[in-house]
Amino acid sequence: MSQQLYLSSSPHIHSGETTSDVMRAVLFSLLPACVVAVYFFGPPALAVLLIATLGCMAAEVICQCLMGQPVSSADGSAAVTGVLLAFNLPPTSPWWLTLLGAVIAIVIGKQVYGGLGSNPFNPALVARVVLLISFPVHMTTWSLPAPLGSGLDLVTTATPLGVWKNAVMLTGHAPPEMQAGTLSFFLGDMPGCVGEVSALALLLGAAYLFYRRILTWHIPVAYLGTVVLLSGIFWLVNPEKYPDPVFHLVTGGLILGAFFMATDMVTTPVSMTGMLVFGVGCGVLTVMIRLFGGYPEGVSFAILLMNAATPLIDRYTRPKAFGMPRGEGWR
Amino acid sequence: MAIKLKTFCGGIHPPGNKQWSAHKPIEDCPLPEEFIVPLAQHIGAPSTACVEPGQLVAKGQTIGAPKGFVSVPVHAPTSGEVVAVEPRPHPWGTSLPAVVIRPDGEDRWAEELEAADPNDLYPEDMVERVRLAGVVGMGGAAFPAHVKMSPPPEKKIHTLIFNGVECEPYLTADHRLMLEEPERILQGIALLRFIYGAERVVIGIEANKPDAIALLQAECKDTPVEVIALEVKYPQGAEKQLIAAVTGTEVPSGGLPMDIGVAVQNVSTAAAVTDAIIYGRPLIERICTVTGSAVREPKNLRIRIGTPLSHLVAVCGGLLEEPGKIILGGPMMGFTQTSFDVPAVRGSSGLLLLREEEVVCQAEGPCIRCARCVQGCPMHLLPTTIAAYARRNLVAEAAEYRAMDCIECGCCSYNCPATIPLVQAIRYGKAAIIAKKRALTL
Amino acid sequence: MVDLFVILVSAIFVNNFVLARFLGICPFLGVSKKVETALGMGMAVTFVMTVATVVTWFVQYFVLIPFGIEYLQTIAFILVIASLVQLVEMVIQKVSPVLYQSLGIFLPLITTNCAVLGLAVLNIQKDYTFLEGVTFAIGAALGFTLALVLFAGLRERLELSAVPPSFRGTAIALITAGLLSLAFMGFAGLVKG
C-alpha cells in the first residue's frame, strides 16, 4: 500500500489555477476587441487574426519539435501572442507579412530565449517593431473602417495620430477636424491596427481580467495616469500644437498597450513598486515619442524599452521585506 | 456595519474545509494496543531514554530525560510495560529513537505528580513546572515552552498574545478546545500573564469562529484580556503575522518577538500550562483533528502522545478509500507520512488524509513571472527569485534576497499557476545558506 | 543651453553610441555579464571619453591645425588615447583592485576602443566648440553606460532562464542586443542631432 502514497514538501493544496487557465482567460478577454475588429474591418481583419494566431501556434510547435522539447502549445501562450500580434497589425496586412510576424514573434521573440517565461521582450511587440522597421509602407497603410453591411469599401487613409502629426509638421498646429470624433474613436470607428481601435471593447476585456484577478491595477493606472498628466501639461501650455489627454487616450494603441501589452507578466517587473515604475516609464516614453519623435505612435517602442529596463527595475524595487526597517539596506 | 478586521499584508484565502469537523465535540480516543513515544518531539536536543525494555511505567512518569536547556522531558502516555527502546518511524520522515509502551489498561497516574496552589508559586517555580511537564508550543513548531517563558531580563514583555487563529485549512482542534474548555485556557492565560508580567493580553481568533469569539469575549468580560477577531486569511496564525495584525509592529528581520516586547503562545499551550502548573500533569495528550475526504468520519479527538496514526484512523471509522497523501498537521505546512505506523506527537494538531485525486501532482511549468507569489508572500519577499537562485545553487544571491526570512508558509506554492515547488526550493536554499555559514565559521 | 541639451539627449538616446552607431560593441558584449561590472565599466568609459575629448580637442586645435598636419589626426588621437587609458588602468589597479579585477582585460580594450576614437573624430567633424564637445562626450558616455547597464540587467536575467544550449552565451547576447537596438529605434527623430 505504501507504494501508492505520495510524499512531497508542503503545501499540499493548490489554488487550482494553472498557467493555461490564465492564458485562456486572457484569450477570452481579447474576444470583444476581435469582434469589433471584424465588424469594422471585415474579412481582412479576420484573416489577419487567424493567420497570426495559427501562425504563432504552428511556429511554436515546429520550434519545439526541432529543439526536441516537449510541445507546450496547449498552454495557450502562443495563441495569446498571436492574437496580440494581429491586434498590432493593420487590417490590410498581406498574408505573408502577418505570417512573417508570427514567426518572428515566436522564434526570435520567445523560443530562442527558452520559451514561455524566459523572453525579456514582449514577443508580439518584437514582431511588430521588426515589421514596422522592415516594411514601413505595409505597416503604415491604414484604412477607414467600413462596418459590416454598410457596403463601403475599405479606403486608404491615415490614423488620427498620423493625421495630427502630419498637420503639426506641415502647419505647426493641430488639424481642426481631429478634435471632433472622441466618442466614435472610443467606440472604435477610426483607422488603426486590428485590435487597437475600440477602447470600449478593450476595456470590457480588461474588466474581465480584473475580475479574474489576473491583472493588477498598478501598470495600467500608472501608465494611463502618466500619459494623461504629461499630455495634459503640454496641452495646457499650447493647446494649438498639442492634443488634449482624452485624444491621447482614445486614439492609437494606448488602451491596448496599457491593459494587454504592458501588463504581459513575463516581461514586466514583479513587485508593486516595480510595476508602478514600469507604468510611469511607459507613459513618459509614449508621450515623448508621440509628441516629439519620428513615429506618430510610441506605445510599442515605449513598452519594449521598458521591457529592456525590467531587470534593472526589478533589481532596485525589491519590496521591503517584513521586519526590515524602512529604507534600510533593502529596496 | 462591517468593521474592518485586523490583519497583515499579503496572504491567501484557501478554502477552509473546516465544516467536516468544526461541529464535532472532542471525543476521548481509546487506548491503542501500543504507544510509540519518540524521544525527539520538540525543536532542540532530543531527550534521552531513562527506562528499559521490560520496565513497568505509570501514566505521566518521565521516560525520557531532557538534555540541555532547550529540551524537555518525555512522559509515559499511560501505564503499562516498556516493550522496546529502539528507532521507529517518526513523523519527521526518518527513524528516530522511541520508547514503545504496551498499555496495561489501568491508566494509573504516577504518584510523583503533585497538584499545587498557584498562589504559593513564584514565576520561576511555575516555569520549572512547565519545563518538567514537557510543555511545548502546540501550534506545530513544538518549541519548548519554558524557553519562550524565560526571556532575558532586559527584554521586558509588555504584550502577550494568545494564538487561537487556527488558520490552517481543515483543522478545528483549537476551535473545539476554545469552545469546550475555555476555563482551562483562561486559567493558563492568567498564569502566563503573571509569569510574563505583561500589561496587555490579547486572544486573537480568526473571524470564521464566531462562536468561539463570542464565548471567550463573554468569559473575559470583566478581565483585562482582550479577545480580537482577525480577518480570515492564511497565514494569520503565523507568529510574526499575528503580531503584526494585533500590535501593528513588525518583528525585526532575524529577530524574535521578545525583541519588540511581545510573546505569543498558542491557546492549547495555555491549556497545557494550566495542567502543568496547577495539577502537575505532564503533556501527554492533546486535541487532534482527524479529517480529510478519505476518512469515513472526521473527528476531533483527545489523543495521547504516541498513538499510532493507524489507531486514529480506526477510531474515526476507518478509510473510505486508500489515501493519496497522509499529512500530519495542516495541508499548508504539515508533513507527508510514508505509512500509518508513525505516531502522533506533541505538535500534531491534525491528521489529514487526502484522496489520490486531491493530490497536486501537476508537472512543474516555467515561471511566467505572474508575481502571485510576490503578492501572496506575508514576509514580502520575492519567492520566485529566491527559488530560482536556490535551484542553481547561487547561495549568496539567495541569501541576499533574504531567503532566511522565509517562514515556509506555502502561500507562494499555493498560488503558483506553474505549480513550481517554490517552498521546497527555498527550503533547500536555506539549508545551503546555513551549511555555507557553518563552513565559514569552522 | 538648449543646444547643449539637444546634444546631450541626442547622444544618450537618439544616436546612442552602442545601439544606434554601433561603436564600442566589444566591451558592450564583453563586460555586460553583471550589472556592477557594467556600471564600473560605464564609469571608466565616461572618464576616459571625457578626458580624451578634452585632450584631443586641444591636440586638434593647438597642435594639428596650427602645424597644418590635420592628416595625422587619426594616428595622433590613437597615440593620445592609448597612453591615456594606460594611465587610467594603472591608477585603477592601485586605487581599487576590486574594480580592476572585475573590469579585467577590458580596461586595456578601451585603449583601442572605436567608441573613444570615434567620439574624438566626430567631435572634430561636427565642429563642436570645446563646451559642446565635452557635453557630447558626456552624453555619449552616459548613453554607452545606459546601454551597457540595461544589457547587463537583461543578461543577468538570461542567466536564470532556460535558454536552449545552442543559443547560450554570446549567441543570445547578440540577439538581445539586436532587439535592444530595435527598441532604441523608437527614439528616432526625437531630436535632430
Place this chain on the structure above:
Amino acid sequence: MLAAILSLGCIGLVAAIALGFAAKKFAVEVDPRELAVLEVLPGANCGACGFPGCAGYAKALVAGKIDLNQCPPGGAELVTQLANILGVEASAAAPEVAVVLCQGDNHRAQLKYRYLGLEDCTAAQKIADGPKSCPGGCLGLGSCQRACPFNAIEITPEGLAVISREKCTGCRKCISVCPRQTIRMTPLESTVHVLCNSHDKGALVRKYCQIGCIGCHICQKTVPQAYRVENFLAEVVYEEHLVAMEAIDKCPTKCIRDFATGYPDGSSLLPSTDPEKSDAA
C-alpha cells in the same frame, strides 16, 4: 614634414613621461610566481581545489598553504609543472575517477513512496529519507549530473546516475552534492567495483533491491585478498584489483561489475573501446 615628425614626437614624449611616472607612482606588487602558476593551471575555475577559481588556488599555492595535488583536472602533469615553478618536491596523486556505487534503478530497486517536488536529490532526501527504500541507493534525480562541470554524468531513463570514466576528471564535485554518499572516488586503474552502497542486512537488501550486495562473503571466499566485507557490504581492495575480476561471476546478485566490459544497462555510455584505457592496469 618636420613639423609632423616633431609634433608627433612631442606628443609621444609627453605621453611616455606621464606613463613612466605613473608606472612608478602606481606600481602594484604581484608575485611573479603567482602569474606563472596561473599560466599552467587548467583555467576551468571548477572549484575542485576548494578555492574561488584558479586564481585563488594560485595565490594559496604561492603562499605555500597547501599541497600541490589539489587540482584534479590538472592531473599529475600539472603537479610536476607546479613543482618546477615553486621549487618543491612533487608528490604525484594517483589519478582517480568517481564511481556511482549503485545499480538499483527504478526497475531493480523498490520505491517506498511516490515523490513529488523538486528534481533534486538533496531536496528529495529531506522528505522521509528519499523515495528509495534502500538508504544508500542512487535517487537518480540528477544533482550530480548538474554539478558535474565536465558533463561526465548521465541519468539513465530508468533513473540511475552513471559516470563516464573517460570524461571524469576526478574533481569531486559530484561527491559533495550526493546526499547519500553513493558516489566514491576510486583509482582509475581499477575497473572492478562492488556497485552497492547498502549496509543493511542481506535479507532486507533482497527485499528492496534485485541487484544489491547481501554481504554473503562469496567474493571474499573466492579471492580473499581482493575483497573486504564490512557491515554486510563488500568492497574491492583496490590495491588488488587485478585479481578482483575472478569473483565477478560468482556474485549471486551480480552487483560486482567490471567497467572494462561496459557500463550498466540502460546507459548510453558506450563500452570503452580504447584498449589503452580499458586495460589501463
